[in-house]
Amino acid sequence: MSVLVRLALGVLLATAGLVFWGVADADDVTVSSVETAPGRVGLVLTTPDLAADRVEVRAGDVPLTARVTAADRLEADAPDRGVVLVVDTSGSMAGERIATARRAASGYAASVPADVRVGLVAFADTPALLVSPTTDRAALAAALESLRANGNTALYDALPVAVAALDGVSAPRLVVLSDGQDTSSRAGLDAVTGLLAQRSVPADVVALASDDPALGRIAAAGGGRVLPAAEVSDLAGAFAAAARTFTHRTAVEVEVPDALAGRTADLTVVASAGSRSVTATVPVTFAALPAPPAPLPPTWSLELWLLVIGTFSAFLVAAVLLFGLVGRKEPVPLEDRIERYGPRRTRPVAPEQGQVARGALSVTDTLLGGRADAIAARLDLAGMTVGASEWALLRLCGAVVLGVVAALAVGNPWIGGPAGALAAVLGTHLYVGFRIGRRRSAFQDQLPDVLQLVAGSLQSGFSLAQALDAVVRDNTQPAAGEVARALAETRVGVDLTDALDRVADRMACADLRWIVMAVRIQRSVGGNLAEVLLTTVTTMRDRAQTRRQVRALSAEGRLSAYILVALPVVLAGWLLLTRYDYMRPLFTTAIGWVLVVAATVMVGLGALWMRALVRVEV
Incomplete structure (x- = not known):
């Protein structure tokens, strides 16, 4: 075979290796714990050898926004996984071997998923449990740094200690590092392999420059494997291969647009870490959007509303008929008797009041109490001849009628009624103030x-x-x-x-x-x-x-001030009527309320500032 043919075959094999190494087999990737809610989907992606740090999700051909979430989103029923590192610290491991073993074991602990509990057993003349299985990687690193090589090899005695440390772990595993035959154990090989087979604890054995067949029996007893390391420099690769036996679980949160709500689609998840990626597909039925709240049903029937309108309209008419046609005359006020001795002026003749009008006014006077004098003084200052009780009765009737009309117009009596009544009360108060001014x-x-x-x-x-x-x-x-x-x-x-x-x-x-x-x-x-x-x-x-x-x-300045102050208010009202969905975030989100308050304060300060500029005292 020529050199060029060999080179071409090498490049082809290398490329194929990169392709198969870069994309995991889809059969080994699983999607579980799929939870759907309006606007979102949560799932857990399990991969054989990939700690994903970014994800891409598609629903058919539609790309969706997705992110990797915290570990507490993972399955609650996920198995409790644990592994114990069984490290040979006999005299044959002294020097470069023990130092390289410490680094390889540290790399192993950093490579396995964070939920895997890792323990440490060291053996020389006797075994010692240095760290019980834990997720505290710092404690494990400190124990590994304390390893020193001396003494004989008690491998068979160390394995039962490691198995006992895994009691209560639903998915146990061992990683054994040894460079030679057992020389000082009390337990036998058959007892150790029987224990591993009985407890179903697989052991991955890293054989450092050793072809001892006992290591192969230990690996085969529980379904593990032998990872040979001919040289010290091969330890890191052997431990990395052992770490790849653990699957990684990644919690993914997906945002679902409203257009997909209630539909069923194939959800394709691509998880990546570095240049590697894995892909899985799962059918998902997206949650439907919540139904909009139904409008408040009218609490009163139309006939009852008509009865209310008729009743209060009649009450308003009765109030207007305060100046009745039949009844006795009221006593002449003191002011009128005093003015008899002054200049003669033509005064309007007070109409006579009927019995119903006098009764209504009497009740109103009782309800007003001490406020009647203040109301009468204000009406007199406005140049209005109506009395305090008459004015209060008219305001009450107007508030009731306008409240009923507003409730019918809005369609909600609990909103329209109080709003209409308040508008009537404020309107009459402003009317009197306008007349006084x-x-x-x-x-x-x-x-x-x-x-x-x-x-x-x-x-x-x-x-x-x-x-x-x-x-x-x-x-x-x-x-x-x-x-x-x-x-x-x-x-x-x-x-x-x-x-x-x-x-x-x-x-x-x-x-x-x-x-x-x-x-x-x-x-x-x-x-x-x-x-x-x-x-x-x-x-x-x-x-x-x-x-x-x-x-x-200053008329131009005042007009500009009026326009600038009224413009945001009028524009906001118009948008509320025509583009409510556009304005809704201002009243349904915290940042919207902050913006509304800030805008109100700024408009108020601007109005005060412009008022100060255009107001000139003469």
Whole structure:
């Protein structure tokens, strides 16, 4: 055979060896403990000689995301595996032999799977159990470093000690290292081989430069094998071959897309370590996705809802009929009796109340208790003629009706009902606040004209009270009504400046407070009050003009602030209505809630900052 032919055959055999070494036989690879759950599959891959550190999984032709998980995911019923290293430390092992044996045994312990418990028995003149089978590789390494070679060989006595150390292990094994014949054991070869066969303990015998037939009998007794090591340098390879007798178990977690939920497919698992890989296929039926929660069924029938709507609509009508057509008149209030002695004004005639209306108002008054006065004062400040009990009854009826309408619109009475009632209560409260603000702003705008009229009256020779009465007769609301209230208080003994102070407090008017202070100073030291008022009017008008000019100049900034603050809110609301699935992670995940809170805080801080920029005090 020529040299080229030999070279070609060598390359071919080497390539075939690499191929068969790189891919394990699929028959030796098993998949077990397959657990399916919505969105995931867990399994355990058992390989004959591969500690996988990465996996690839396909369902048919669809690649799936997979990862190797912790060892506690492995089968709970996996066998308890243990091995005892029986190492010859007789004098013939001294020098390089014992040092190489220590390194080879350490490599063996590092190569076997982590769940395999490894023990150590050393024998020379007598055997000694140095380490009971354990998964603590550090303790084993320390014991191996303590091995020293001297004395004779008691191999047959060491084997029963090693077998006894494996009591309770469901899958026991021995790895025996010896370099010669037994010279000092009390036990015989037949007794040792009989024990191994009886206990079904296979022994892999590493024969270092020895062809003793007793080593072959020891290996054959329990179903082990002889691993020859002609030279000391062959020990590492022999121990590595012994380590490959253990199978490796790898826990794999697979993510399943929603498109595969409920389907059956062949799951192909490719586990790799370095350049080696193994493949296994198992049919799997993926778990179906959980059914979406059913909408809350309506707790009330349609007929009952219609009955509720009709009942509360009738109740609302009864509340509106507070101004009934038949009934006795209420006593004349004290304020009306006082105003009989002041300027004549046309007042709306209070309608008479019916019996049902009076009963409803009586119950409402009882429920309001001490809050009735505060509500009445707020309504009066807003310029509303309705009473406190009437307003509370109207708010209640409106809350009930709007709650029923919202519940029907939403389809869930436990959400729509409270939301509608809350909207009605807040809406009425904001309505009163809006009327109060508008009335105070109108009073502020009318004050210069009122002071101009008072100053003209004073220059004509009228007293301050008479000048204020001229304002009342002019009947420009709300200024005329507030001044009339102050004059009515003076007729029962209240000082005019104190009455005007109360008007300033009601209207939140700082300018009127300064006017009252000027009147008090004029009363104390004298002077021309008309001239003071005219100067004040000029100042107030100039300041009002400046305020309007500032508002005109800052209108663009205020509009920008409104748009920037409203834009994220409006956009979020629109996306919630049209793309709820897109927005759902914001309200169903922890990071989503963090983002919502952060966005709310940032928008609030931005609104405050822009408000400070566009707000100019004049």
